Amino acid sequence: MLSITCAGFGGQGVLTAGLILAHISMIEGKRITWVPSYGSEMRGGTASCRLRIGDSEILNPFFTTMGALVAMNHDAVTRFEHSVVKNGLVISNSTMVKDHAFRGDIRVVEVPATDIAASLKNPRGANITMLGATIAATRLFPVETFADGIDAYFAKKGRNNPLNRECFLRGAAAVAEV
């Protein structure tokens, strides 16, 4: 079972990124839970959601330590980096998180997601770019499978946008480059 926190500014699409990850995981036969940041957790303008993805029944949807952190902004890093388990993973949006000294006992993947999305003329796709990095780094699913899942997810919502797939693939490719 993998515990993941997605965090960033409200409006960066962190809740949506988590929901897409949850949705495609479900389609691919995984058990999942997703909880949004809520109540007093929401103070300070940072939004976050917590996912658990696994192969058997997921009991507690909450967790205090996580295997992976998807950090869309600097506040997300300062708030959650210490909760990542040893040898855990941080996907950091390096467009927003600069000059940060990460812990030495975790794996950090830096992806300029906001820049990539902007260069693809899909500025709202930074969260999808981060998902690309997340899938490539965690190897939860094959990249192509998940890319198809993203297309299907948006098609079902009637918001088909081929740029989302492109953002996703560029995010995934960024991990390979690291």
Added chain:
Amino acid sequence: MVEKRIPQLLVEDNKFCPGCGHGNINRVVAEVLEEMGLADTTVGSLAVGCACLMMDTFGVDWIQAPHGRAAAVGVGVKRVRPECCVFTYQGDGDSLAIGLSETLYAAIRNENITAIIVNNGIFGMTGGQMAPTTLSGQRTTTSPKGRDVSITGQPLNIVNQCRQLPIGYLARGSVASAKDINKLKKYIRAAFETQMSGGGYSLVEVLSPCPTNWKMSLEKSLEHIENDVKPIYPLGEFIKKGEKTDA
């Protein structure tokens, strides 16, 4: 003069005190419902107070709501069964004190129901306490020296409250005389006609005597309505077919 037949809807003698105005109002409502052919499809909503005594003697389907909530209950029925004729029948304490919010919001949403509000200036069932409609200076068991409006605020005039709302029909009648009763019947008929034609919320306030709690004879009670109550609560039709009248 021919004695009019008692409406079949009045299945038993009413249980109100001697001289109480509810008996006349019950009869007028029963006549109108029968004449309009609504006896079989009407659902009434009562709450708490003397009005409830009609639940066993007035033969339509009834729901008894919590005190003050008759309008909300009536709305629940009408919204799921729009083909039914739905009316509330409440005293002034019930509908205008504890239930003012439900009463006014039914009007604000222009719910397609009919509200009959009996204004006798006191809480009757509980023994004659001050009601929202109690006149300034009127003695009640909770205003023994007369209602002091500097403490209680002014009497509540529901017609004035509803006059600015986009509702279908609004009138105030009385049962203080045979002439008043004849007019009241026209108002109540107009109110039910408004509902059955989909014309929106209709409200008829009725000035009514409570000789028992007023501690007056019936004759004195009717004089009191004529001389003291009507000047504060004038009769007439104030909204007809959604249009304000000159009354």
Added chain:
Amino acid sequence: MPLQLMKGNHALSEAAVRAGCRFFGGYPITPQSEIPEYLSARLPQSGGIFLQAESELAGINMVYGAAAAGFRAMTSSSGPGFSLLQEGISYIASAELPAVIVDVQRYGSGLGDISQAQSDYFQATKGGGHGDYKCIVFAPASVQESADLVVEAFDKAEEYRNPCIILSDASIAQMVEPVLLPEERGIDPDKAWAVRGKHGGEFKRVTSTMYYIEDFDAYIKNKYDTMAHNEQRWESVHTEDADVVLVAYGISSRICKEAVSEARAQGIRLGLIRPITLWPFPVNAFSGLEHVKAFMTVELSALPRLDEDVKLACEMRVPVRHFLGGVSIPDSSVITEAAIAILKEQR
């Protein structure tokens, strides 16, 4: 019907419509607002009525009216608003009408806070309103159960002609999980008791049934005794050989279940009773557990509530301890530690 990803509140709302709910009257309050929001769009699609009431008082009484007219009707609220519903719930119970009331619990008395909690236990299970009545109280522990139990609640409400309560909490309501939604059902509003005009028959009076039933005390006691006997639901996890049995419902029960498997992995015989109905409390779950050394209730509240029912269920023969988590949700390891401490105390 494939699995869908849904929020607890949304799954509950969709399942209500599929169970034949055709009326909702309610008022916004966090963390239940997704229910009126969802139903405001969904009910009109199925010929139902959504009405935003001017208050919870009006909302529950609209439900009273729609239920009296024979339609499956529902309202939902949370904490402060749930208090306002109690008058109407008592009237609906007294008139012996079906209705479903959802309380998505939040923390604290008074205004409190919107975070998850389980503090409304007494209000839901012991009759929050006045007089002699009970409601069947269902406590979902997942998004799936939020959907399944609302269907059950409508069916049981109609079977017994009595209001049923869904006692959810902010966690179950806000979390997202895969859910298999129930099949859509038809509606059946023209029941013999429904007010819709007398149509040539006897006129009906919907009010306290005590006015029309002989030997009402015995009648109503029998009604609630029957419900208490027939409607207990629970899930037992490893109670058969447990030294300490946790008792928890809703979100707490999931953390407890995790604690049970963690403890078992360490060789500690922990078990769990998860009440699915809180009233009737599943006292039957406690029979045959003479080997249990102690019970520990786990509740997200500042004061113990559930532990009173556990003490009654085990007839005080075994120590009953409580573990309270208020605003913050405890980690399962903390619960395991507390259970181990109780076990040591018993040795």
